[in-house]
Amino acid sequence: MFLPVNRADMKERGWDRADFILVTGDAYVDHPSFGTAIISRLLESRGYKVGIIAQPDWKSRDDFMRLGRPRLGFLVNGGNVDSMVNNCSVTKNRRKRDSYSPGGKAGRRPDRAVIVYCNRIREAYGDVPVIIGGLEASLRRLGHYDYWDDRVRRSVLMDSGADILIYGMGEKAVIEIAEALDSGIEAGDIGWIRGTCTRQRLDSEGGSLSIYEDDILLPDFEEIADDSEEGRRKYCESFRMQYRSNDSVRGRRIIEKYPNGFYIVQNPPQSPLEREDLDDIYALPYMRNWHPSYDSEGGVPALQEVRFSITANRGCFGGCSFCAITYHQGREVRSRSIESVTEEARLMTQDEAFKGYIHDLGGPTANFTAPSCRMQAEKGMCSERDCLFPKPCAALEADHTYYLEMLKAVREVPGVKKVFIRSGIKFDYLLADREKGKTFLRELCEHHVSGILKVAPEHSCPQVLRAMHKPDISVFDRFSRQYADMNRKLGKKQYMLPYFISSHPGATLDDAVDLALYMHETGFVPDQVQDFYPTPGTLSTTMYYTGMDPLTGKKIHVAVSREEKKMQRALLHFNRKENRKTVREALRVTGREELADVLTGGRKHER
Numbered sequence: 001m002f003l004p005v006n007r008a009d010m011k012e013r014g015w016d017r018a019d020f021i022l023v024t025g026d027a028y029v030d031h032p033s034f035g036t037a038i039i040s041r042l043l044e045s046r047g048y049k050v051g052i053i054a055q056p057d058w059k060s061r062d063d064f065m066r067l068g069r070p071r072l073g074f075l076v077n078g079g080n081v082d083s084m085v086n087n088c089s090v091t092k093n094r095r096k097r098d099s100y101s102p103g104g105k106a107g108r109r110p111d112r113a114v115i116v117y118c119n120r121i122r123e124a125y126g127d128v129p130v131i132i133g134g135l136e137a138s139l140r141r142l143g144h145y146d147y148w149d150d151r152v153r154r155s156v157l158m159d160s161g162a163d164i165l166i167y168g169m170g171e172k173a174v175i176e177i178a179e180a181l182d183s184g185i186e187a188g189d190i191g192w193i194r195g196t197c198t199r200q201r202l203d204s205e206g207g208s209l210s211i212y213e214d215d216i217l218l219p220d221f222e223e224i225a226d227d228s229e230e231g232r233r234k235y236c237e238s239f240r241m242q243y244r245s246n247d248s249v250r251g252r253r254i255i256e257k258y259p260n261g262f263y264i265v266q267n268p269p270q271s272p273l274e275r276e277d278l279d280d281i282y283a284l285p286y287m288r289n290w291h292p293s294y295d296s297e298g299g300v301p302a303l304q305e306v307r308f309s310i311t312a313n314r315g316c317f318g319g320c321s322f323c324a325i326t327y328h329q330g331r332e333v334r335s336r337s338i339e340s341v342t343e344e345a346r347l348m349t350q351d352e353a354f355k356g357y358i359h360d361l362g363g364p365t366a367n368f369t370a371p372s373c374r375m376q377a378e379k380g381m382c383s384e385r386d387c388l389f390p391k392p393c394a395a396l397e398a399d400h401t402y403y404l405e406m407l408k409a410v411r412e413v414p415g416v417k418k419v420f421i422r423s424g425i426k427f428d429y430l431l432a433d434r435e436k437g438k439t440f441l442r443e444l445c446e447h448h449v450s451g452i453l454k455v456a457p458e459h460s461c462p463q464v465l466r467a468m469h470k471p472d473i474s475v476f477d478r479f480s481r482q483y484a485d486m487n488r489k490l491g492k493k494q495y496m497l498p499y500f501i502s503s504h505p506g507a508t509l510d511d512a513v514d515l516a517l518y519m520h521e522t523g524f525v526p527d528q529v530q531d532f533y534p535t536p537g538t539l540s541t542t543m544y545y546t547g548m549d550p551l552t553g554k555k556i557h558v559a560v561s562r563e564e565k566k567m568q569r570a571l572l573h574f575n576r577k578e579n580r581k582t583v584r585e586a587l588r589v590t591g592r593e594e595l596a597d598v599l600t601g602g603r604k605h606e607r
Contacts, residue, residue: 001287002028002030002052002287002291002292003030003040003044003050003051003052004018004051004052004067005028005051005052005053005054005291005293006066006067007066007067007068009051010051010067013049015049017049017067017068017069017070017071018049018050018051018067018068018070018071019043019048019049019050019070019071019072019178019182020043020048020049020050020051020070020072020073020074020075020178021050021051021052021053021067021070021074021075022036022039022040022050022051022052022053022074022075022076022077023053023054023056023064023074023075023076023077023117023121024036024052024053024054024055024076024077024078024079024134025055025077025078025079025083025086025100025109025110025113025117025136026054026055026079026080026100026101026109026300026302027054027055027100027101027102027108027290027291027294027300028052028054028290028291029289029290029291029300029302029303030286030287030288030289030290030291031286031287031288031289031303031306031307032281032282032284032286032288032311033080033303033306033309033311034080035077035080035133035134035135035170036052036054036077037286038171038281038284039075039133039170039171039174040052041284041285041286042171042174042175042281042284043174043175043178044284045284046175046178048072048178048182049071051067051070053066053067054291055101055108055109056117056120058109058110058113058116058117058120060120061120061121061123061124064117064120064121064124065124065125069125069128070128072129072178072181072182073128073129073130073131073163073181073187074121074125074128074129074130074131075131075132075133075174076114076117076118076121076130076131076132076133076137076160076162077114077132077133077134077135077136077137078109078112078113078114078117078134078135078136078137079100079109079113079134079135079136080100080134080135080302081100081135082135082136082139082140082535082536083109083110083111083112083113083114083136084111084112084146084147084148085533085535086098086100086109087106087109087111088111088148090531090532090533091531092148094106099300099301099302100300100301100302101300102290102294102297102298102299102300103294103297103298103299103301104298104301105297111148112159113136114132114134114136114137114140114156114160114162115156115159115160118130118132118160118161118162119160119161122161129163129164129181129187130160130161130162130163130164130187131162131163131164131165131166131174131177131187132156132157132160132162132164132165132166133165133166133167133170133173133174134170135324135328136156137156137157137160137165137166137167138165138166138167138168138327138328138537139324139327139328139535139536139537140153140155140156140536140537141155141156141157141165141167141197141264141266142155142197142218142238142242142254142256142264142266143155143218143221143224143225143238143256144536144537145235145534145536145541145542145544145545146536147533147534147535147541147544151225151227152221152224152225152235152545154221154258155197155199155221155256155258155264157197157198157199157264158199158258158262158264163187163188163190163198164177164187164190164193164196164197164198165196165197165198166195166196167195167196167197167266167269167328168195168269168270168328168329168330169270169272169273169314169328169329169330170195171273171277171281172194172195172270172271172273173193173194173195173196173270176193177190177193177196180193191265191267192267193267194248194267194268194269194270194271195267195269195270196266196267197264197265197266197267198264198265199262199263199264199265200262200263200265201261201262201263202261202263209255209263209265211255212253214252214253215252215253215254215255216241216245216252216253216254216255217255217257218238218241218242218254218255218256218257219234219235219237219238220256220257220258221256221257221258221259222258222259224238232545232546232547232548233546233548233553235542235545235546235550236542236546236548236550236553237550238256239539239542239550240550240551241254242254242327243326243327243539243550243551244383244384245268245383246269246326246327246330246331247269247330247331247332247380247381247383248268248269248270248271248272248330248332248380249271249376249377249378249379249380249381250379250380250381250383251268251269251380252268253265253266253267253268254266269330271332272314272315272330272332272333272334273314273334274334275334275335275336275337276337278314278334278335278336278340279336279337279339279340282311282336282340282344283340283343288307288347288351289303289307290303305359305360306359306360307353308348308351308354308357308358308359309358309359309360309361309422309423310341310344310345310358310360310361310410311336311362311363312335312336312341312361312362312363312366312369312403312406313333313334313335313336313362313363313364313365313366313368313369314329314333314334314335314363314364315329315330315331315332315333315334315363315364315368316329316331316333316363316364316365316368317331317332317333317368317371317372317381317386317387317388318364318365318368318387318388318426318429319331319386319387319388319389319469320458320468320469320470321467321468321469321538321539321540321543322468322501322504322532322538322539322540322541323538324535324536324537324538325364327537327538328537329364330381331372331381331387332371332376332381333368333369333370333371333372334370334371335363335369335370335402335406338402338405338406338409341361341406341409341410342409342410342413345358345410345413345416346413346415348416349413349414349415349416354415355417356415356416356417356418357417357418357420358410358416358418358419358420359420359422360420360421360422360423361406361407361410361419361420361421362421362422362423362424362425363423364423365423365424365425365426365429366403366421366423366424366425367400367403367425367426367429367430367440368426368429369402369403369406370397370399370402371397372387372393372395372396372397373387373393373395373396373397374395374397375395386469388426388428388429388432388471389469389470389471390466390471390472391471392428392429392432396432398429398430398432398433398434398437399433399435399436400430400433400436400437400439400440401436403440404436404439404440404443407419407443407447407448408443411447418447418450419447419448420448420449420450421444421448421449422450422454424454424455424456425444425455427455427475427476427479428471428475428479430479431475431478431479431482438482441482441483441486442486442490445483445486445487445490445492445494446490446492449494451493451494451495452494452495452496452497453483453494453495453496453497454496454497454498454499455476455479455496455497455498455499456498456499457470457473457476457498457499457500458470458499458500458501458504459473459500459501459504459507459511459515460473460514460515460518460519461473461507461511461514461515463506463511464504464506464507464511466506467504467505467506467507467540467543467549467556468501468504468506468540469539473518476498477522480496480522483496484496496524497524497526497527498524498526499526499530500515500519500526500529500530500572501529501530501531501532502529502530502531502532502565502568502569502571502572503531503532503559503564503565503568503569504532504540505532505540505543505544505556505557505558506543506556506557507557507559507568508557508559509559509564509567509568509571509586509589509590510590510592512567512568512571512572512586513571513586513587513590513592513595515571515572516571516572516574516583516599517595517598517599519572519574520574520598520599525573525574525575526572526573529569529572529573531565531569532544539551543556543558544558544560566582567582567583567585567586567589568586570582570583570586571583571586571599574599574600580600583596583599583600584596584600587599
């Protein structure tokens with residue numbers, strides 16, 4: 001049974017009002033791949049009455065009042081994707097499709113959905129407690145560069161007027177907040193919960209904030225918002241301090257000052273959910289479908305890829321600069337039990353739409369199923385080094401044993417024909433596993449590839465890969481050879497599709513030419529090219545805005561002009577006729593015209 005979406009649903013359950021009303025920018029999909037489903041079902045399991053308002057009409061307050069005033073408060077998220085990323089392409093054009101809306105129709109959520117929704121709720125109910133969370137709130141929890149405005153914006157907590165912001169994976173925090181509100185504590189007095197941010201004032205200004213010796217004081221918002229070289233250095237300093245404290249063991253309280261005596265206070269991160277907790281979360285009674293009110297519009301497209309996929313783990317210690325997972329989920333990896341995962345697979349086989357194929361069994365990185373080393377439990381993640389970059393750490397415990405057991409168990413569930421891995425594997429981690437790496441590669445090629453394995457080397461040039469925190473291209477080449485050899489041994493015709501990014505900070509036009517040559521020589525010509533998209537919360541976005549690496553302070557090239565971005569992108573699709581003119585122009589600009597016949601005419605390149 002779906003949770004109530006209107007008064008009739010509430011009446012059917014015998015409710016006069018809900019305890020919480022969850023407002024979301026996505027259509028209502030009751031599946032554990034959607035944060036709305038997890039949070040609402042978790043609260044329900046603790047005895048709270050939860051109603052859903054999905055994609056409300058934001059042009060007035062009326063739609064936000066359809067379920068009445070909640071007893072404890074509103075919960076607000078922008079959806080599974082930041083609303084600006086969802087609504088606009090990297091070229092800042094409006095997207096024509098929204099996979100998280102019924103029928104894929106665009107235009108059903110506003111830009112900056114969290115802010116808009118909260119303001120409408122305030123219009124409707126004044127001082128009702130409002131708690132924001134999800135990806136949009138999490139990545140914008142402190143002062144952040146906004147690509148679409150091309151400036152540093154305030155914490156979304158300031159602009160939304162919400163009482164509390166939950167960052168990261170919010171299960172623990174939302175239950176603690178619910179219990180505090182239910183006990184009669186005012187929302188403005190709930191300032192101690194890990195994984196949350198609040199807006200406060202100093203004692204001397206009539207507020208309740210005290211600053212302690214262990215607190216991390218970021219540069220003031222006015223300093224990081226200053227559009228000057230010094231302001232950008234301050235922005236780098238602020239990001240570096242946040243980046244190195246984003247850990248549940250070592251993390252400390254972070255404070256950012258705003259004008260008029262306000263402060264955003266970020267409490268240390270929550271510890272990750274352990275295996276038993278994750279099992280409980282994924283065992284909740286999800287309907288595993290979109291709300292039936294969307295049937296006439298063809299349903300919600302975003303469900304199709306994940307409907308028969310299983311999330312087996314959380315967190316990622318891969319450390320890619322352009323990925324926000326580090327800032328949102330954290331680097332501490334945890335996985336579900338094999339019993340929990342196989343039970344979810346068994347439930348899928350009972351769905352009449354299931355054809356025997358599980359589309360994915362993984363997570364942020366499929367082959368990460370445990371903490372990267374034993375020291376993390378006591379000391380937390382290292383603040384000054386990565387687990388895999390520039391080379392695997394000596395303390396890294398690369399081990400695919402558990403994942404192999406999980407894959408085998410799911411393959412053996414009656415009714416399951418094939419289990420694919422589509423969420424991506426870290427090939428450098430696979431190569432670091434000297435005992436089980438080759439066994440995993442064999443199992444991968446024999447059972448879990450649907451003809452094409454998608455991997456992400458991202459670039460070929462050393463300085464660009466360093467900016468991305470990715471391994472040297474020689475590591476990918478070694479994996480590529482081993483993958484081809486294994487398929488030959490198995491007698492399988494399976495291929496590899498690598499992902500590359502154009503215009504990432506650090507990549508010059510010359511680097512794009514070298515990447516095109518690499519693809520020409522190896523035969524890896526991608527069907528799609530991803531332009532670097534500066535989204536809140538990533539190391540790469542800080543590089544893009546400031547022109548500096550915030551971890552080293554060194555200046556870095558950034559492609560900001562439309563012309564250079566166009567040329568870098570065209571070089572990665574050098575084989576397309578429509579790109580020949582642009583490729584030749586790029587070669588002229590770099591003084592490498594002699595390569596024109598190689599990249600646009602099919603002539604073999606000789607080193």
